[in-house]
Amino acid sequence: MNPIGSSAHCSSEVWAFLAGSRFFALELNSLGLIVQANAAWRSFGFNPEELPQTHFSTMVHHGSTELSNALGALQPGQRVAGDLTIRREPEGLGCLRYEAVRTDKGTFLLWGTDHTNELANRQRLLETERELDSFVYTVSHDLRAPLRAMQGFSEALLEDNADQLDDMGKDYARRIFQSGKYMDALLKGLLTHSRIGRLDFSPGVFSLQACLEQAVGESQAMLESTQATLEIKNELPPVHGDQQLIVLVFAELIANACKFVRPGTPPKIEIGLHPDDKADRVQAYIQDNGIGIAREYHERIFKVFERLHSAEEFPGTGIGLALVRKAMKVIGGEVQLVHSESGKGSRFLLTFRAAKE
């Protein structure tokens, strides 16, 4: 949606065009006072004749500071875009998806469309996701109680009644115990997966470096037992996210790299900054010398309980990378497997939102 190109040369003609369009349009002076408003604003409950001389922020419930800052930094011909939550008259909130430009006269033109329904849909979707997460949490939590009993009593059989069991009986009891243990690991994975979504995630700025160091610290036992070497190539910058989740992401990827190596090969892990020209994001890579993943499985490995190997080859539940993907999604980032071939190691790329200094 761009009725006026990249700059506004003749704002009166542009205004005439905007005013008659389906867009909500405002012209603001350099102080943010409304110069004129078009008739579209009636559908948000405003009287366009009464709007001039009021400050635009009085119409806005959320987002006015961001817009003010963005407008202040705008050069002629430059454009900003975003969402504003509008206080509808007489009550209620609406969402305006806007774009704004600075005119040659030094005023600002802002136009946008009603995104209230999209916003509501998105919120409904988020709610549904949360409900699902809380359902998964409850189910996996409640399933653990009978499981505890199965494990406890099969173990009791082996310890307290061993003399009454023959070898086959003991083997059966052991199998019950082992299966219980595996199911417990599955449920723990599900609990973590649902907790990532239920977490009251409070976005903040965190040092990627500190999170990585914490994850390395938590992984020390595994790194030592597998004789892994881990090298951090660059100092990682601060990013937007959540400390707990970023630590989890690194810890799961390190665990992944330690686990999926050819037998007898010590894991070699390298973590560093991926060169990137976009200022609004930070990309970190983690490279391993593991068994690699054939191309056709690059998407599947991020799904819950998806495994590419038998439990005998590589024990585990297959939830680790699903946790990584979900955590990255929650903090507004992304994880990709950028380079991996069977037998040649894997390179995961993590994209974070950069924190402006």
Place this chain on the structure above:
Amino acid sequence: MMRSQQGTILLVEDDANDVLLVQRAFRKLNVVHPIQVVNDGEQATAYLLGEGQFANRDQYPFPVLMLLDLKLPRKAGLEVLAWLRSQTTVIRRLPVVVLTSSKQAVDINRAYDLGANSYLVKPGEFEGLLQLVKNVDQYWFNLTEKPEIRTDL
């Protein structure tokens, strides 16, 4: 292991399996305290008051420690805790250790708000339960000075 002083533990737990496993853990560790078990919150309050079937204090002594599950039929664990701490008699001093499978912050915070003395999460494996019982025994029977609670006055 040091022999602990005698004193009844009241276990409030509705899951028969958990009761057996806790009892087995005490047995394996040779912990000597008699354990009394009640299966819901109403029985717990009746026991603490020495009412009804629990009127005989020789048979059902007032406990020195209560292990309290949260998810209970009839009256939830937190209700029992709130009730106990609101009593005007000395029974309100009874140390209460919550022993539950809930790790949710809302339960943990509420339990401490209501005056729980400790909050323990049921471990997944029996080995964990053994450790837990061992620590409870050490801490509450060998280390901790317990309040005076005379219910016969």
